[in-house]
Amino acid sequence: MLVLLLSLFGAASYAQVDLSYYLPEGYTYDESIPTPKEILGYEVGEWHVSHDQLVMYMKAVAEASDRVAFEEIGRTYEKRPQVLLTVSSPANLGKIDQIKADRAKLRQPNASVNVETMPVVMFMGYSVHGNEASGANAALLAAYHFAAAKEIAGDLENMVLLLDPAINPDGLNRFASWVNSHKSYIMNGDPNNIEFNEAWPRGRTNHYWFDLNRDWLPVQHPESRNRVRVFQEWLPNIHLDFHEMGTNSTFFFQPGVPARMHPLTPEKNFELTSKIGTYHAKALDKIGSLYFNKENYDDYYYGKGSTYPDVQGSIGILFEQASSRGHLQESVNGLLSFPFTIRNQFTANLSSFEAAKEMRQELNGFMREFYSGVENEISADPNKAYIFGNLEDDAKSYHLADLILQHDIKVFTLNEDITVNGKEFKSENSFIVPASQPQYRLIKAMFETRDTFNDSLFYDISAWTYPMAFNLDYMALNSQILNLANVTEVDKSTLKLAPGRVIGEAGAYQYAMEWTDYYAPKAAYKLMKAGFTVRVANNEFTTADGKVFGRGSLLIGKGESKLDDQAFFNKLNEIAKESTVDIHGLTTGNTSGINLGSPNITPLDTPEIALLVQGGVDSYEAGEIWHLLDQRYEIPVTLLDVDRISGATLDKYNVLLMPDGRYGSLGTSGAETIKSWISRGGTLLAKGGAIQFLADNEVAGFKFRETNEPDSAFQKAYADYEYDIGAKVTGGAIFNAKLDLTHPIGYGYTNGDIHTFRNDNLFLELSENPYANPLVYTNEPLASGYLHPSNLPGVQNGSVIQVAGVGKGRIVAYADNMNFRAFWFGTNKLYMNAIFFGQVIQSGTTR
Numbered sequence: 074m075l076v077l078l079l080s081l082f083g084a085a086s087y088a089q090v091d092l093s094y095y096l097p098e099g100y101t102y103d104e105s106i107p108t109p110k111e112i113l114g115y116e117v118g119e120w121h122v123s124h125d126q127l128v129m130y131m132k133a134v135a136e137a138s139d140r141v142a143f144e145e146i147g148r149t150y151e152k153r154p155q156v157l158l159t160v161s162s163p164a165n166l167g168k169i170d171q172i173k174a175d176r177a178k179l180r181q182p183n184a185s186v187n188v189e190t191m192p193v194v195m196f197m198g199y200s201v202h203g204n205e206a207s208g209a210n211a212a213l214l215a216a217y218h219f220a221a222a223k224e225i226a227g228d229l230e231n232m233v234l235l236l237d238p239a240i241n242p243d244g245l246n247r248f249a250s251w252v253n254s255h256k257s258y259i260m261n262g263d264p265n266n267i268e269f270n271e272a273w274p275r276g277r278t279n280h281y282w283f284d285l286n287r288d289w290l291p292v293q294h295p296e297s298r299n300r301v302r303v304f305q306e307w308l309p310n311i312h313l314d315f316h317e318m319g320t321n322s323t324f325f326f327q328p329g330v331p332a333r334m335h336p337l338t339p340e341k342n343f344e345l346t347s348k349i350g351t352y353h354a355k356a357l358d359k360i361g362s363l364y365f366n367k368e369n370y371d372d373y374y375y376g377k378g379s380t381y382p383d384v385q386g387s388i389g390i391l392f393e394q395a396s397s398r399g400h401l402q403e404s405v406n407g408l409l410s411f412p413f414t415i416r417n418q419f420t421a422n423l424s425s426f427e428a429a430k431e432m433r434q435e436l437n438g439f440m441r442e443f444y445s446g447v448e449n450e451i452s453a454d455p456n457k458a459y460i461f462g463n464l465e466d467d468a469k470s471y472h473l474a475d476l477i478l479q480h481d482i483k484v485f486t487l488n489e490d491i492t493v494n495g496k497e498f499k500s501e502n503s504f505i506v507p508a509s510q511p512q513y514r515l516i517k518a519m520f521e522t523r524d525t526f527n528d529s530l531f532y533d534i535s536a537w538t539y540p541m542a543f544n545l546d547y548m549a550l551n552s553q554i555l556n557l558a559n560v561t562e563v564d565k566s567t568l569k570l571a572p573g574r575v576i577g578e579a580g581a582y583q584y585a586m587e588w589t590d591y592y593a594p595k596a597a598y599k600l601m602k603a604g605f606t607v608r609v610a611n612n613e614f615t616t617a618d619g620k621v622f623g624r625g626s627l628l629i630g631k632g633e634s635k636l637d638d639q640a641f642f643n644k645l646n647e648i649a650k651e652s653t654v655d656i657h658g659l660t661t662g663n664t665s666g667i668n669l670g671s672p673n674i675t676p677l678d679t680p681e682i683a684l685l686v687q688g689g690v691d692s693y694e695a696g697e698i699w700h701l702l703d704q705r706y707e708i709p710v711t712l713l714d715v716d717r718i719s720g721a722t723l724d725k726y727n728v729l730l731m732p733d734g735r736y737g738s739l740g741t742s743g744a745e746t747i748k749s750w751i752s753r754g755g756t757l758l759a760k761g762g763a764i765q766f767l768a769d770n771e772v773a774g775f776k777f778r779e780t781n782e783p784d785s786a787f788q789k790a791y792a793d794y795e796y797d798i799g800a801k802v803t804g805g806a807i808f809n810a811k812l813d814l815t816h817p818i819g820y821g822y823t824n825g826d827i828h829t830f831r832n833d834n835l836f837l838e839l840s841e842n843p844y845a846n847p848l849v850y851t852n853e854p855l856a857s858g859y860l861h862p863s864n865l866p867g868v869q870n871g872s873v874i875q876v877a878g879v880g881k882g883r884i885v886a887y888a889d890n891m892n893f894r895a896f897w898f899g900t901n902k903l904y905m906n907a908i909f910f911g912q913v914i915q916s917g918t919t920r
């Protein structure tokens with residue numbers, strides 16, 4: 074038995090393998106193309122390739138081969154190049170622009186295009202998760218084989234391969250450093266070895282700890298934006314997405330679970346994916362590797378690499394290989410070697426090549442049909458366009474328009490203000506997206522709400538309705554209204570936020586800034602750092618010329634800056650410009666409502682912020698906060714290791730951020746330290762497991778709702794167990810909540826109807842002090858997405874945000890994620906408000 078398992082799981086590779094272990098039979102290779110070993114100095118699978126080495130090899134292959142073009146499509150946060158190899162016949166490489174132009178016609182039902190003569194295009198993307206490295210290491214073999222195999226020269230006349238060897242270069246490199254630096258010469262495969270147990274935050278994610286395989290649709294990171302640009306330019310027929318799963322599993326290829334496909338994806342997509350699957354099955358049979366399909370994984374969320382193509386006439390294919398993580402690891406199926414995992418991925422890469430070759434006309438025909446079929450759906454749909462905007466805030470609508478424009482979708486601005494169904498949309502911050510365009514289905518996927526589903530299990534989130542995530546005013550329009558509006562198409566390359574400025578003169582009595590703009594916190598921090606006095610108005614006031622400044626508006630004075638009037642004015646102008654927020658000069662303190670010396674205007678301390686990281690902290694939520702403060706608001710934040718918490722350390726900060734996580738390691742003494750720090754005047758922002766920790770350790774008396782009722786059934790089918798459990802998971806849905814606009818947490822919002830996002834089942838009970846619940850779910854809370862009925866009582870009229878007092882300080886507790894995946898622009902300010910205004914919340918209003 075042992076012998077059999079070893080042969081299944083790569084016993085041949087336990088000792089070092091050579092190139093022939095990987096390569097298929099029946100090919101001869103051009104000797105002028107360097108093998109990976111000739112460039113790297115080691116065989117594929119012997120070490121984990123670092124990103125620099127990977128790029129070095131891709132360049133070497135491109136230099137040696139007339140079939141390969143090398144291109145840098147952009148850079149990551151850590152400035153690593155994102156590279157793309159285009160592999161085709163030399164003749165095709167000479168007319169890439171022509172091929173792309175022909176492919177663009179596939180999206181235009183009226184354009185004439187010959188699908189019988191068109192090449193098939195296959196995009197091959199490896200290791201979007203940096204610690205699923207068999208993909209990127211298989212990319213070495215793919216580049217070699219497709220450049221050097223003599224027998225495929227003819228095939229390439231009808232094929233274009235796009236090879237992105239590492240979708241997540243920063244994560245891949247982090248991981249390669251870890252496993253290589255812990256590799257022993259004599260490997261023993263013990264899973265306890267540090268080689269297999271990466272340090273926090275692990276290599277799966279990008280620089281800011283985001284999962285890039287959820288960012289294909291929101292495109293908030295440079296890696297995704299560059300890659301989606303390539304996708305849209307090429308419109309590939311097949312898109313391969315190489316991943317790894319648990320060490321004790323086998324090999325998965327799509328299709329996934331049939332009932333869990335997104336309804337906007339046509340059935341034909343599933344059929345073609347299944348047909349391509351027969352090629353993988355045959356190839357894996359041949360090398361004796363175990364595999365499965367149609368289980369576990371799905372094609373629902375369009376932000377994943379294997380699902381994004383499915384709503385665009387392309388076929389996304391997910392591969393999941395059991396991970397050896399390091400170089401050799403024990404598994405229930407025997408010893409699992411790194412080379413074995415690489416060989417399976419490469420084998421599936423080759424079977425995909427065969428499928429693409431043989432199904433070329435069918436795949437191009439399908440794409441053609443996909444886009445001509447859209448026409449009927451458009452005419453049947455009463456929604457002819459979507460309009461969105463916000464009266465007070467240009468930035469959020471700008472960011473949504475920018476997101477949509479990345480996907481080859483036309484967006485228009487209004488040439489004049491309009492009112493639709495009693496709602497006003499202003500020309501400077503509203504946009505219209507007509508439904509009648511080739512990307513109709515993708516547009517629908519961005520704007521629709523859905524609350525009925527074929528299946529109750531979701532591999533990822535069940536809702537991402539964008540105007541809700543941005544908390545914008547929006548509605549679907551019928552054609553008549555669209556025809557009435559006077560619009561101009563937006564040019565993607567020139568769309569920018571207008572710079573801010575000071576409205577008024579130097580030497581004003583005071584300067585004021587409204588808190589309504591998304592980027593107000595960015596300006597606020599710069600004003601404070603410049604040494605100016607910054608005060609917050611806790612009541613609204615109106616100037617002599619009738620301008621109303623709402624709650625949360627800031628009053629700015631020179632403070633200790635010692636600048637003369639003109640220099641002060643110039644600095645304000647500079648900050649306004651950089652922050653895209655306007656600042657107003659006020660000539661008198663005698664405003665109506667409250668005067669500018671009112672006790673209701675409170676001076677603010679500059680936030681000095683620490684964000685807890687490492688240990689049990691959820692790296693995704695920590696990364697979302699880090700990215701928000703660092704990239705969006707340019708506010709410095711210390712990433713503080715939970716192990717370093719002590720009274721002396723914390724006294725450097727007045728704001729402490731605790732993302733979701735397990736904080737048990739802090740113990741009661743850690744809890745005491747935090748409690749004493751808060752009581753001296755600190756503001757603590759806590760989410761999920763952090764709230765639980767504070768409650769368990771009696772730092773504050775937060776209470777939770779239990780939703781698990783005792784089961785009345787005395788017998789249930791064993792086979793249903795996993796499904797029943799899975800159906801209760803809240804994978805991610807959007808909820809309706811009511812915001813108290815007078816509370817400091819609500820400053821800057823003008824509409825109390827808020828959409829909020831949750832992806833867990835920790836339900837916070839309301840505080841008995843009704844002033845301590847600034848954001849509460851409504852009675853009918855589900856706005857979009859899936860929620861198991863048994864969880865409804867957890868949410869209904871429950872607490873989303875709650876404030877507790879500890880001595881002179883405050884805890885602001887968040888039941889939901891205000892910063893989800895960087896595209897939830899609509900709730901970011903509910904988080905930032907606690908950072909800036911937690912310090913002014915009155916003690917009698919806390920729980």
Ligand SMILES: [Zn+2]
Nearest residue numbers: 202205316317
């Ligand atoms: Zn993965």
